[in-house]
Amino acid sequence: MLRYVTVSKNSLHDITLVALIHDIKFNLIKLLQ
Numbered sequence: 001m002l003r004y005v006t007v008s009k010n011s012l013h014d015i016t017l018v019a020l021i022h023d024i025k026f027n028l029i030k031l032l033q
Helices: 002-032
Strands: none
Touching: none
16 A cells, blocks of 8 residues: 555656646747747
8 A cells, every 4th residue: 555655656746747847848949939
């Protein structure tokens, strides 16, 4: 159970990180145009 929670926390963190990077990329593209 604890292991499952840790894994889901880690994957949630990864998803947040990916979303953040995607946001930054999108904003940079908008700025460059």
